Amino acid sequence: MLATIPTSWFVALSAVLFTMGVAGVLTRRNSIKVFMSVELMLNSANLAFVAFARQYMDQSGQLFVFFIMVVAAAEVAVGLALIVTIFRTKRSIDIDNMSDLKG
Amino acid sequence: MVGLAPLTVLLPLAGALINMFFGRALGRERSGTVAVVAAALAFGVSVGLAGALVGNGGQAVIVPLAEWISIGSFSVDWAFQVDTLSVTMMLVVTGVGTLIHIYATGYMREDVAHHGDSGRYTRFFVYLNLFLAAMLTLVGADNYLMMFVGWEGVGLCSFLLIGFWFEKGEAGTGNAKAAMKAFIVNRVGDFGLMVAMFMIFWSAGSLTYGPVFEWFEANQAAAATVVGAITLCLLLGAAGKSAQVPLYVWLPDAMAGPTPVSALIHAATMVTAGIYLIARSHVLFEMAPLSSDVVMWIGTITAIGAATIALAQSDIKRVLAYSTISQLGFMIAAVGMGAYVAGMFHLVTHAFFKALLFLASGSVIQAVERGMHHVHDHHTDPQDMRNMGGLWGKLPVTQWTYLIGALALAGIPPLAGFWSKDEILLDAYLHHPEVYTILSIAAVLTAFYMGRQLVMVFGGQARTKAAGHASESPLVMTLPLGILAVLSVVGGFINLPKFSDVPYVGELLFKNWLLASVPAEAVKFSWLVASLSTALALLSLFTAVFLYASAYDDARDKDPLAQMFGRLFSWMRDKWYIDELYQVLIIRPYLQLSKLIGRGLDTGGIDLSVTSLGGLVRELAVGFSGFQRGLVRGYAIVMFTGAVLLLVWFYGGPGLFVQLARAFGM
Numbered sequence: 190m191l192a193t194i195p196t197s198w199f200v201a202l203s204a205v206l207f208t209m210g211v212a213g214v215l216t217r218r219n220s221i222k223v224f225m226s227v228e229l230m231l232n233s234a235n236l237a238f239v240a241f242a243r244q245y246m247d248q249s250g251q252l253f254v255f256f257i258m259v260v261a262a263a264e265v266a267v268g269l270a271l272i273v274t275i276f277r278t279k280r281s282i283d284i285d286n287m288s289d290l291k292g
Numbered sequence: 293m294v295g296l297a298p299l300t301v302l303l304p305l306a307g308a309l310i311n312m313f314f315g316r317a318l319g320r321e322r323s324g325t326v327a328v329v330a331a332a333l334a335f336g337v338s339v340g341l342a343g344a345l346v347g348n349g350g351q352a353v354i355v356p357l358a359e360w361i362s363i364g365s366f367s368v369d370w371a372f373q374v375d376t377l378s379v380t381m382m383l384v385v386t387g388v389g390t391l392i393h394i395y396a397t398g399y400m401r402e403d404v405a406h407h408g409d410s411g412r413y414t415r416f417f418v419y420l421n422l423f424l425a426a427m428l429t430l431v432g433a434d435n436y437l438m439m440f441v442g443w444e445g446v447g448l449c450s451f452l453l454i455g456f457w458f459e460k461g462e463a464g465t466g467n468a469k470a471a472m473k474a475f476i477v478n479r480v481g482d483f484g485l486m487v488a489m490f491m492i493f494w495s496a497g498s499l500t501y502g503p504v505f506e507w508f509e510a511n512q513a514a515a516a517t518v519v520g521a522i523t524l525c526l527l528l529g530a531a532g533k534s535a536q537v538p539l540y541v542w543l544p545d546a547m548a549g550p551t552p553v554s555a556l557i558h559a560a561t562m563v564t565a566g567i568y569l570i571a572r573s574h575v576l577f578e579m580a581p582l583s584s585d586v587v588m589w590i591g592t593i594t595a596i597g598a599a600t601i602a603l604a605q606s607d608i609k610r611v612l613a614y615s616t617i618s619q620l621g622f623m624i625a626a627v628g629m630g631a632y633v634a635g636m637f638h639l640v641t642h643a644f645f646k647a648l649l650f651l652a653s654g655s656v657i658q659a660v661e662r663g664m665h666h667v668h669d670h671h672t673d674p675q676d677m678r679n680m681g682g683l684w685g686k687l688p689v690t691q692w693t694y695l696i697g698a699l700a701l702a703g704i705p706p707l708a709g710f711w712s713k714d715e716i717l718l719d720a721y722l723h724h725p726e727v728y729t730i731l732s733i734a735a736v737l738t739a740f741y742m743g744r745q746l747v748m749v750f751g752g753q754a755r756t757k758a759a760g761h762a763s764e765s766p767l768v769m770t771l772p773l774g775i776l777a778v779l780s781v782v783g784g785f786i787n788l789p790k791f792s793d794v795p796y797v798g799e800l801l802f803k804n805w806l807l808a809s810v811p812a813e814a815v816k817f818s819w820l821v822a823s824l825s826t827a828l829a830l831l832s833l834f835t836a837v838f839l840y841a842s843a844y845d846d847a848r849d850k851d852p853l854a855q856m857f858g859r860l861f862s863w864m865r866d867k868w869y870i871d872e873l874y875q876v877l878i879i880r881p882y883l884q885l886s887k888l889i890g891r892g893l894d895t896g897g898i899d900l901s902v903t904s905l906g907g908l909v910r911e912l913a914v915g916f917s918g919f920q921r922g923l924v925r926g927y928a929i930v931m932f933t934g935a936v937l938l939l940v941w942f943y944g945g946p947g948l949f950v951q952l953a954r955a956f957g958m
Contacts, residue, residue, distance in 0.1 A: 197955050214928055268571030284924045 199240030201219050206233035220282040224265065231261045294343040295335050297355040300382055302426045303334045320404075324397035327417035331393045331424055335386035350376050350808030354434050354502075355846045359654075361437075368499050372708075373434035375554065377809035380636060381568055384643045384914040389424050390561045391772040395554035395651050396420065398768035401660050403550065406665065415548070416456060422567035423449035426517070429560050431568060435500040436489050443485065446562045452477040453557065454549040461548055464921050465678035470545035470644045479543040481532015485569075488525035491518055505575040510623075512579060526569060527590065534566030534620045541871055543617055551654030554609060559616050559650050560643035565618070567639055570627045575809050578630070579699050588628030592727050595621030597868070599737035603744070603853065604865035607675050612733040615701065616646055618734060622716055625727060631719040631802045632810035633787075635640035638712035641783045645700035645709055654696040655765040655773065656680070656749060659687055663761035671760050678744065678844060683753035686762050687930030689770040691750055693777040698746050702739035702782040703829045708949035711784030718821050732825065739829040743836030751841055789817040789880050 205227055213226025235254045242250025272282055279286060307330025314646045315323045351373035351423050361368045372378075400413050426445025431438040456469030462469075493499055495518050496507035508515055530536070535543040540870050546558050557563070570577060570587065602614035625636035660674040672679050684691050698708040703714070713735060720728035754760035764770070773891075787802035793816075803812050843852045854861040863869070 201956070211932060215925060215932065218925075288922030289923060291920060 196240050196244045200237055201236040203233045203240070206236065218283050218285055221282055223284065224268055228261060228265070231257055293340050294353045294374050295355055297341060297432060299337045300334045300386065300432060302391060303425035304330045304421040304428065306330060307865065308418050308425060309412055311418045315418065315735050318816045319378065320413045323414045323417055327421050328390065328393045328397065331386060331390040334424065334428065337381065338386045339799040341374050342383060345374065345376060347377055350805065352809065358715045365497060366493070368435050368437045371434040372432040372437060373501060375809045376805050377571060378453050380426060380640065380806065384640055385424065385427050385561045385736065388643050388647050389556060390483060392556045392647060392651065393420060395769050395772040398766050399550065399654055399658065400553055406661060410747050418447055419452045420556070423453070425559060425768065430565055433935065436492065437499050440485060440489065443565060444482065446565065447475060447482070449480045450546070450557050450562055453553040454546045456549055456553065468547045469952055470548040472869035473544035475834050477539050478532050481529045482540055484528025484532065486524040488522045488529065491522045491525065496788065498743045501572065505737055508575055508579060509514065520580045520583055523580040524586065526573055526576070527587050530569050530624065531590060534563045534624060536566070536621060536624055537597065538610050539584045539599065540594060540617050540872065543614045544610055547613050551609070551650055551657065555647045555650035558613065559646040563616065563620055564639050564643070565769045565897050567623045567627055567635055571632045571636060571810055572634055584628050584630065588625050588724065589624070590728060591621045591625030592625055592730050594618065594829045595625060595734040596730050599734045599741070600864050602741045603737060604861055606677050608677050608745065608749065609675055611741060612646070612649055613898055615741070618738065619646065622731065622872070626716040629719050629727070631716060633687050633806050633812040634712065634715040634719055636806060637787050637802055638716055639680030641708035641712040644776055644783045645780040647691060648697040648773060648780055649701065651776065652690050652697060652773055655690040655769055656687065657668065657685065658765055659683070659690065659762035660758050660955055662763050663758035666761040669758050669916065672756055674758070677748040679756045680749045680759045681752045681763055681844060682759060684750040687764045689764060689773060693773040695746065696777045696780055698742040702742050703825060703832055705826055706784065708780050711787060714822050715789065715823060717825055718815060721818065721821050722815065732828065733823060736828050739832035744835040744840050747837050748844060755844060755846060757840055784942040790814050792816050860897050
């Protein structure tokens with residue numbers, strides 16, 4: 190038998206990806222880059238789910254990944270539409286400029 | 293009959309209320325009639341009361357009307373004390389009052405004719421009747437508190453009537469300011485009266501005259517010091533109401549009111565309330581000889597001081613105003629000497645001739661106004677004596693009545709003023725020679741300024757066209773003048789003095805009448821004092837006539853006294869700068885104190901603390917709103933930090949890291 194990759198490696202990779210995603214969301218100014226970071230976070234969650242599904246031989250983990258992918262796709266569609274709309278008026282997608290809702 | 297006493301107050305009060313509510317509907321003529329009838333009926337009641345007293349030998353009668361205050365041991369009722377002293381005052385007030393009401397119907401009609409606004413007419417009579425009601429409450433009360441109600445009431449009516457033409461006067465506010473001055477200066481006196489009442493209650497446990505005086509007579513030794521304080525405070529009250537030093541400054545300014553007001557309130561009745569107060573409280577004053585001396589000296593100083601100012605005035609009413617202050621000084625000096633009957637006698641005669649003089653001066657003023665109207669002059673001051681002259685012959689009734697009044701005031705026998713003033717001088721001569729000297733000088737000055745006034749107004753040639761076209765006043769005004777003139781002539785005969793040890797019919801009627809209420813001793817008439825005062829008065833009168841007969845050829849001429857006395861004359865004319873002194877010493881510091889407290893404490897302190905509290909809250913709000921700057925990244929950081937913290941919290945602190953380490957196979 191081939192040596193199985195320990196689940197903890199998958200979880201660690203997931204954590205690393207998640208952290209990169211968070212770093213991207215918090216530090217990027219370009220909205221598209223923020224969206225890409227959010228996708229990264231979602232995918233790291235997917236990896237964690239699949240890893241645990243393999244460990245416990247429970248397929249509901251993999252099913253969950255489908256749900257997450259659907260949600261991510263929908264979210265990207267809506268988000269990109271928003272960005273396009275904002276770009277039309279503001280001619281920029283720098284999120285620091287989108288502070289019209291300040292209190 | 294005695295039970296009708298409350299009607300003296302209720303009738304004028306009813307008159308005032310009727311005119312207040314139905315005045316406009318009644319119209320001018322009838323509202324004036326209502327007022328006159330109310331006053332006349334009150335006079336009738338007073339006469340009835342007098343008759344009742346004659347019938348029962350002068351015995352005082354208390355007529356209760358209604359219960360008022362009853363708290364624990366303190367009780368005070370609305371009750372009337374009908375005794376010779378109060379009935380004397382009632383007769384004077386209602387008698388002279390009715391005559392003045394009649395005069396006023398004519399005077400105010402002329403005023404409305406010249407200056408318009410007929411709604412004022414009714415208002416005037418409401419106030420006049422209200423005044424009568426208050427004054428009669430004052431004199432008819434059987435306790436200090438009810439008297440004080442009347443006291444305050446007359447002060448109020450004085451204010452309302454002085455400021456009657458409230459939009460007129462210097463700079464449009466002069467009359468209103470004069471009214472306020474009267475009210476405020478009176479207030480200082482009222483404070484004295486209130487403190488006296490507090491002390492009386494505290495000592496005697498009651499405010500009703502009878503019990504109070506009984507208590508003080510029974511506790512003379514124990515009450516010795518407090519009586520001194522009480523009497524001095526009563527003096528302060530009397531000084532305010534009766535225009536004595538130092539609270540006389542309101543009376544000359546009060547001449548801004550219509551002349552009937554000056555006659556009624558500021559000559560015959562309200563200002564005599566102070567003398568009435570002292571006479572009523574004679575029990576207390578007899579127990580405090582030091583205070584009585586103070587009273588006497590205040591009266592004397594006022595008498596001579598006011599006389600000097602009157603010498604130099606050129607406004608016809610101002611001369612009479614200062615003359616009133618001076619004569620009130622005579623009365624106050626008399627009651628201070630213990631000569632209560634002499635003081636009250638002078639009060640009565642003075643009411644006659646001073647009211648006469650004021651009403652006659654009103655007639656003169658309106659005569660000149662009629663002349664002004666005739667020649668279409670709107671600028672001459674009709675009250676300035678320098679603009680008059682040559683009025684003798686043009687005003688038949690006014691001129692003779694004015695002459696009689698002036699001679700009565702100067703103290704020429706056998707007119708009324710002579711008998712009453714002489715009695716005061718006699719008492720001074722016998723007991724207080726220094727006061728006698730000063731009062732005699734005041735009497736000489738009195739004769740002088742009246743002579744001056746007569747010549748300036750009636751003598752020589754008319755100095756302005758308006759005076760040249762003056763015409764006599766209507767009967768409704770000249771009739772009261774005539775009646776008062778008759779009273780000024782015969783008024784002295786109610787108290788003919790004791791000429792010898794042999795009594796005669798009609799001797800000392802008034803003194804015997806008043807003996808039931810105040811102490812008095814019958815002193816023998818002194819031909820020395822009488823002839824000296826008469827001679828001096830006549831001399832002074834003729835000097836004035838001689839001096840002024842050829843003095844004023846033109847309205848702008850200088851007064852001969854000014855040429856003789858120069859600087860002294862201008863000091864007298866400017867009232868010895870007392871008003872200015874008060875302004876600097878009292879009014880300005882007080883206003884500055886008010887401003888300081890108002891701006892510093894009120895606006896600065898209290899308002900500031902409240903608004904700064906509000907400001908603080910706003911600053912906090914602004915600070916907190918900084919959290920919401922609309923920056924998405926900021927929100928993201930906050931959310932992420934929060935999530936991390938929550939994780940750490942729920943999964944334990946150090947334990948989490950240990951588990952992670954174990955999971956990595958370390």
